[in-house]
Amino acid sequence: MLAIDAVSHFYKKQLALEEISLHLEPGITGLVGVNGAGKTTMLSIASGSLKPTHGLVAVGDHHLYERGSRKAGLRHIGYMPQAFAYHPSFTAHEYVTYLGYLRGQKWAAAWSMARDVLASVGLEGKLRHKMGSLSGGMIRRVGLAQALMGNPEVLLLDEPTTGLDPEQRSAIRNLIAELADAKFVFVSSHIMEDIEALAAKVVVLHEGAILFSNSIQQLRNISPVDNARDAAEAGFLSLVTRARSGVR
Numbered sequence: 001m002l003a004i005d006a007v008s009h010f011y012k013k014q015l016a017l018e019e020i021s022l023h024l025e026p027g028i029t030g031l032v033g034v035n036g037a038g039k040t041t042m043l044s045i046a047s048g049s050l051k052p053t054h055g056l057v058a059v060g061d062h063h064l065y066e067r068g069s070r071k072a073g074l075r076h077i078g079y080m081p082q083a084f085a086y087h088p089s090f091t092a093h094e095y096v097t098y099l100g101y102l103r104g105q106k107w108a109a110a111w112s113m114a115r116d117v118l119a120s121v122g123l124e125g126k127l128r129h130k131m132g133s134l135s136g137g138m139i140r141r142v143g144l145a146q147a148l149m150g151n152p153e154v155l156l157l158d159e160p161t162t163g164l165d166p167e168q169r170s171a172i173r174n175l176i177a178e179l180a181d182a183k184f185v186f187v188s189s190h191i192m193e194d195i196e197a198l199a200a201k202v203v204v205l206h207e208g209a210i211l212f213s214n215s216i217q218q219l220r221n222i223s224p225v226d227n228a229r230d231a232a233e234a235g236f237l238s239l240v241t242r243a244r245s246g247v248r
């Protein structure tokens with residue numbers, strides 16, 4: 001459904017992504033890497049928000065960075081950026097409607113859809129609450145809700161649990177797992193535990209390159225230790241150590 005093909009990206013002269021190719025599979029795929037690995041750059045490019053210096057991104061037959069097919073491609077993608085701007089005096093309902101409107105929906109249709117997506121993330125009781133009055137966990141839910149506008153098949157979620165306490169993190173993870181049904185979900189985190197809880201498959205990004213792309217189980221096998229969570233963490237670290245010493 002979502003194909004990233006030989007994508008490289010430079011910020012001025014700095015290389016942020018190098019020759020990335022990836023076909024997103026159905027279900028939830030985790031994207032992990034240390035700060036600065038390139039996760040946000042990759043998801044921005046995959047979402048159609050940042051044109052890569054080289055390479056292609058396509059959803060089905062629609063190329064996201066080609067004029068003729070971009071609009072059709074974007075319809076299949078829901079994107080939750082790591083940080084999103086909002087006016088604090090917007091209500092949650094107005095804000096999500098507004099984002100739907102910006103994406104080309106008619107206001108009345110967006111208004112009614114916003115009510116549904118906010119309900120699907122458990123915010124049916126907060127429709128009239130101002131964005132400025134919502135907690136961090138609720139703001140994340142609003143972020144998820146806006147990504148669901150138009151019922152896209154592909155969901156790209158950039159660090160959806162960042163800044164949340166353990167209880168809220170677990171609630172958001174459960175929500176993502178419920179929403180993922182019959183979708184292609186790509187979710188980034190620098191917290192291995194979050195990815196372990198959610199994804200069957202994991203892509204490890206390091207210094208702009210894919211170090212590993214396979215099942216969580218395979219990642220554990222790279223560096224076996226007793227505790228399952230530690231194993232994935234150790235596998236990830238051992239990959240990074242090997243990459244740093246030039247062994248890929």
Ligand SMILES: Nc1ncnc2c1ncn2[C@@H]1O[C@H](COP(=O)(O)OP(=O)(O)OP(=O)(O)O)[C@@H](O)[C@H]1O
Binds near residue numbers: 036
């Ligand atoms: N707008 C920008 N201008 C210049 N360099 C940038 C810009 N955005 C990112 N970079 C650089 O590109 C590289 C990848 O950054 P990116 O934000 O994609 O990584 P990340 O894995 O998402 O990190 P984090 O977890 O800290 O958000 C880093 O070296 C970063 O400093």
